[in-house]
Amino acid sequence: MPLPLKALTPAPPDSILGLAEAFRSDARPAKVNLSVGVYVDESGTTPVLPSVIEAERRLVERAQSKVYRPIEGSPGYRRAVAELVFADVAGIVAGNRAAVAQTPGGTGALRVAADFLLQAGASRTLWLPQPTWPNHPQLFGLAGFGLRSYPYLRAGGRQIDEAALLGALRSADPGDLVLLQGSCHNPTGVDPSPLLWRAIADLVVERELLPIVDFAYQGFGHGLREDADWLAGLARPGLEFLVCSSFSKNFALYNERVGALAVVAADAGRAAAALSHVRVAIRANYSNPPSHGADVVEAILADSALRARWETELAGMRDRIRANRAAFVDALTAAGVPGDWEPLRRQRGMFALLGLGPAQVGRLRDEFGVYVVAGGRVNVAGLTAANLPCVVDALAAVIEA
Ligand SMILES: Cc1ncc(COP(=O)(O)O)c(C=O)c1O
Numbered sequence: 481m482p483l484p485l486k487a488l489t490p491a492p493p494d495s496i497l498g499l500a501e502a503f504r505s506d507a508r509p510a511k512v513n514l515s516v517g518v519y520v521d522e523s524g525t526t527p528v529l530p531s532v533i534e535a536e537r538r539l540v541e542r543a544q545s546k547v548y549r550p551i552e553g554s555p556g557y558r559r560a561v562a563e564l565v566f567a568d569v570a571g572i573v574a575g576n577r578a579a580v581a582q583t584p585g586g587t588g589a590l591r592v593a594a595d596f597l598l599q600a601g602a603s604r605t606l607w608l609p610q611p612t613w614p615n616h617p618q619l620f621g622l623a624g625f626g627l628r629s630y631p632y633l634r635a636g637g638r639q640i641d642e643a644a645l646l647g648a649l650r651s652a653d654p655g656d657l658v659l660l661q662g663s664c665h666n667p668t669g670v671d672p673s674p675l676l677w678r679a680i681a682d683l684v685v686e687r688e689l690l691p692i693v694d695f696a697y698q699g700f701g702h703g704l705r706e707d708a709d710w711l712a713g714l715a716r717p718g719l720e721f722l723v724c725s726s727f728s729k730n731f732a733l734y735n736e737r738v739g740a741l742a743v744v745a746a747d748a749g750r751a752a753a754a755l756s757h758v759r760v761a762i763r764a765n766y767s768n769p770p771s772h773g774a775d776v777v778e779a780i781l782a783d784s785a786l787r788a789r790w791e792t793e794l795a796g797m798r799d800r801i802r803a804n805r806a807a808f809v810d811a812l813t814a815a816g817v818p819g820d821w822e823p824l825r826r827q828r829g830m831f832a833l834l835g836l837g838p839a840q841v842g843r844l845r846d847e848f849g850v851y852v853v854a855g856g857r858v859n860v861a862g863l864t865a866a867n868l869p870c871v872v873d874a875l876a877a878v879i880e881a
Pocket residue numbers: 517584585586587588613661666694696726727728729734738739
């Protein structure tokens with residue numbers, strides 16, 4: 481029996497990583513890549529953080545064995561992650577309400593969450609923001625969920641359409657899952673206010689929904705705790721939810737594939753039971769996690785001096801992103817590029833959605849060598865003093881008054 485026909489018809493390139501491949505094969509020297517969600521510094525590179533190099537040095541010195549790790553990861557890593565994500569909010573950590581499992585990146589956390597929920601008989605309906613990270617519908621759709629979407633932005637793309645968002649969630653059925661991005665929303669950079677988080681949580685309680693919080697950018701927006709402001713809305717006594725963390729960005733450990741799934745349950749007993757099913761989902765998928773990236777994260781978080789160093793490095797990335805936002809808005813305004821740019825200054829994280837059509841995105845790439853994702857999502861970290869004028873000139877050329 482030959483391979484199924486569908487396997488022989490090439491799949492379309494990934495909507496984001498495919499652009500990186502196209503960028504690499506573009507021979508023009510003045511090309512600019514604002515498409516991939518990776519932090520780059522002023523020299524256009526993504527260096528290994530010095531705190532990570534120090535942690536790795538220590539790990540090499542005490543390396544003993546490459547024996548399998550527990551299915552859910554090491555106890556030290558799991559505890560450190562729980563404290564990083566939840567701090568002491570609502571007694572989640574103290575009450576052992578968070579069952580944490582190490583996963584291969586934030587994507588792995590999302591996939592393990594999907595498998596765990598389907599295995600456990602959750603609703604097969606998942607509500608996603610529109611727009612969202614393109615891998616969300618692909619991942620949850622292939623896992624077996626039926627997808628619905630809730631509107632996210634008002635026309636103009638600079639503010640959340642709170643009434644439409646809440647209205648859509650009000651129509652969800654009890655048990656339905658709702659994916660919420662915790663901070664630094666991808667692709668818009670626009671996050672809910674604390675007040676909106678509370679209103680969402682009210683609806684989650686009223687409609688008996690189960691939230692999955694995708695928390696891929698903790699510390700990339702306003703700060704480690706500031707970016708966890710969604711917790712205050714959701715962390716109510718008895719309210720259960722899942723959190724998918726990624727350490728790709730905040731530790732710059734992209735290719736080590738390190739992240740975590742936390743299942744927050746109403747009490748310690750329910751959390752322990754949930755973890756036993758998460759373990760089954762992992763065992764059936766990739767058996768047990770790789771150790772290196774998690775060991776680095778654990779080593780940094782467990783040592784107060786190393787942790788302080790990492791927090792300073794993280795603040796450096798965050799501050800550069802915020803300075804880039806300001807420089808971008810100033811340059812667009814100074815060049816008279818038509819559009820509502822000022823709100824971009826206050827948005828959170830690496831992404832800004834410029835609101836461009838396919839023809840404009842195509843012209844940016846073909847005529848000017850400026851690569852942005854569909855809709856005009858740009859990674860503001862990719863802007864530098866050297867390329868900003870070319871990017872603004874290109875935008876001025878494709879955006880008409
Ligand atoms: C919203 C969102 N969730 C999850 C991820 C996955 O991150 P990771 O690379 O750790 O799998 C990303 C990465 O770009 C993302 O933007």
